[in-house]
Amino acid sequence: MMATDRPSGAATGAIEDVIDEATDKLEEAAAEWEIHQLLVECGARGPEWELVVDRIARYAKAVLDAWLRTGAIYGELGKCRIHVEASERQRLRLAFNEDLREEILATTIVSALEALQKDIRQGIGWDPGKGAKLTTYFLRGCLFHFKTVFEYHLRSERANLQNHAGPSDLDPLDELHYDSLCDTGLGADPADLVGDQDLIRRHLAPLTEQERQIVYWHTAGYTHAEIAQLLDTTAKAIERKWARLRAKHQWIANLSSRRS
Numbered sequence: 001m002m003a004t005d006r007p008s009g010a011a012t013g014a015i016e017d018v019i020d021e022a023t024d025k026l027e028e029a030a031a032e033w034e035i036h037q038l039l040v041e042c043g044a045r046g047p048e049w050e051l052v053v054d055r056i057a058r059y060a061k062a063v064l065d066a067w068l069r070t071g072a073i074y075g076e077l078g079k080c081r082i083h084v085e086a087s088e089r090q091r092l093r094l095a096f097n098e099d100l101r102e103e104i105l106a107t108t109i110v111s112a113l114e115a116l117q118k119d120i121r122q123g124i125g126w127d128p129g130k131g132a133k134l135t136t137y138f139l140r141g142c143l144f145h146f147k148t149v150f151e152y153h154l155r156s157e158r159a160n161l162q163n164h165a166g167p168s169d170l171d172p173l174d175e176l177h178y179d180s181l182c183d184t185g186l187g188a189d190p191a192d193l194v195g196d197q198d199l200i201r202r203h204l205a206p207l208t209e210q211e212r213q214i215v216y217w218h219t220a221g222y223t224h225a226e227i228a229q230l231l232d233t234t235a236k237a238i239e240r241k242w243a244r245l246r247a248k249h250q251w252i253a254n255l256s257s258r259r260s
Contacts, residue, residue, distance in 0.1 A: 032128040044120040056138045057109050062226045084147050111145040
């Protein structure tokens with residue numbers, strides 16, 4: 001290859017990303033087999049099981065909470081051909097009511113953990129040989145349990161309201177618990193808002209769509225592993241991309257230093 005035919009810096013970086021991600025996935029696949037063997041040997045009980053439970057429960061809570069806040073969970077449910085019997089109003093209330101989300105998420109994750117434990121003890125369920133990581137498999141299980149938990153909550157809530165209140169009290173708007181104007185920025189000086197939005201647009205313009213998503217999720221407090229799940233890649237790939245973004249854009253480096 002002549003010197004003039006060498007890949008550009010951007011092309012070289014893209015090739016390195018592909019190689020690195022392939023290597024990461026091979027390493028992750030080996031780790032998944034080790035976890036599976038460990039869980040089978042301990043019968044999904046004891047300290048080994050508790051460590052795995054802590055990892056996947058925290059992970060699932062972070063991802064599911066993000067999906068519930070944005071409404072993305074219903075698209076994920078659709079991919080699994082799961083339909084939730086809930087009105088748009090009820091979905092909005094779940095998105096904005098933190099206490100309700102915590103309740104639904106806690107019950108969903110506990111139910112999914114119990115099902116996973118039972119399946120492992122029976123020698124069925126999660127099998128890394130079929131290509132799914134434990135976190136991915138567990139998250140899918142959570143989606144199925146979410147339908148049951150949320151619909152049961154809605155039926156119970158409606159039955160309770162019908163027994164103790166008039167029709168006008170059903171699903172009241174004041175339970176939506178929208179963020180305050182101060183939290184959202186609404187009501188601030190319009191000139192300041194326009195200036196801020198223009199600054200944000202100019203900062204984000206040079207970034208790709210994926211880079212913008214990485215910046216958004218990182219500043220929202222999500223870990224590299226959680227962002228990787230949302231973007232269907234690996235945690236190490238996100239870590240490398242975030243490091244390059246920080247090195248290339250001072251304003252992103254400033255975001256990182258403020259968060260730390």
